[in-house]
Amino acid sequence: MRVGILGSGDVAKTLGSGFVELGHEVKLGSRTPESDGLVAWKKAAGERATLGTFADAAAFGEVVVVSTRGVENENAIRLAGLPHFAGKVVIDTTNPLKFVPNAMPTLAYGGTDSAGERVQKLLPEAQVVKAFNSVGNVHMFRPKFSGGPPDMFYCGNDAGAKKKVAEWLRSFGWNPVDTGGIESSRELESLCILWVTLGALGGSWDIAFKILHK
Numbered sequence: 001m002r003v004g005i006l007g008s009g010d011v012a013k014t015l016g017s018g019f020v021e022l023g024h025e026v027k028l029g030s031r032t033p034e035s036d037g038l039v040a041w042k043k044a045a046g047e048r049a050t051l052g053t054f055a056d057a058a059a060f061g062e063v064v065v066v067s068t069r070g071v072e073n074e075n076a077i078r079l080a081g082l083p084h085f086a087g088k089v090v091i092d093t094t095n096p097l098k099f100v101p102n103a104m105p106t107l108a109y110g111g112t113d114s115a116g117e118r119v120q121k122l123l124p125e126a127q128v129v130k131a132f133n134s135v136g137n138v139h140m141f142r143p144k145f146s147g148g149p150p151d152m153f154y155c156g157n158d159a160g161a162k163k164k165v166a167e168w169l170r171s172f173g174w175n176p177v178d179t180g181g182i183e184s185s186r187e188l189e190s191l192c193i194l195w196v197t198l199g200a201l202g203g204s205w206d207i208a209f210k211i212l213h214k
């Protein structure tokens with residue numbers, strides 16, 4: 001499968017390397033694809049990894065992953081070209097974080113809105129699935145926790161797209177948990193804030209969520 005990833009940060013690189021390791025072809029997209037960090041990532045990831053612009057990555061992918069700064073998603077997606085997403089599964093990993101000096105990040109918007117919903121509205125012909133947003137990038141591929149595979153919450157409006165994303169989540173080592181339509185991004189993006197709060201309070205980012213069933 002061809003995977004296009006919008007992003008040059010830790011999430012894009014980690015997911016990109018994970019998809020490559022699972023045998024897929026990956027193109028990472030950035031406004032500066034020739035940057036040292038991306039060139040080093042490509043070299044380490046091997047021949048199934050390539051670089052390009054946001055538009056190159058979106059056009060390349062049979063599935064497109066959005067891993068840009070949450071509050072800049074719209075800009076990145078417009079730079080990528082809206083028609084490049086039509087008919088595709090789009091995985092949205094983003095959180096619309098607002099950073100303030102000397103304080104924990106908050107959500108720039110939430111409660112009755114979310115980045116997931118905004119991405120879906122911007123791309124009505126794509127099937128957007130929110131996933132990977134509520135855990136640190138270090139654990140995104142093959143998470144290893146003493147309690148077994150952690151849960152990865154995901155949501156979206158299209159059952160077929162969610163089924164595919166659930167399979168990819170399993171191949172990455174997660175137990176996928178369907179949390180409903182794309183509006184559940186409101187809760188999943190808040191969960192990111194809880195994850196950050198727990199990490200800061202506990203002094204460790206080696207944490208992930210798991211639902212217990214009786």
Ligand SMILES: NC(=O)c1ccc[n+]([C@@H]2O[C@H](COP(=O)([O-])OP(=O)(O)OC[C@H]3O[C@@H](n4cnc5c(N)ncnc54)[C@H](OP(=O)(O)O)[C@@H]3O)[C@@H](O)[C@H]2O)c1
Pocket residue numbers: 006007008009010011012029030031032067068069070071072075076093094095096097132133134135136137138
């Ligand atoms: N870091 C984590 O562990 C983690 C975990 C879960 C979810 N997330 C979420 O996943 C997303 C990616 O996180 P990250 O830490 O890998 O990277 P990031 O630093 O949040 O974002 C970097 C990406 O955002 C793009 N970007 C920044 N400003 C832009 C603008 N004005 N216009 C267009 N694109 C812009 C950059 O484009 P260029 O490449 O062109 O510079 C780059 O590709 C975020 O939404 C984050 O909240 C992060």
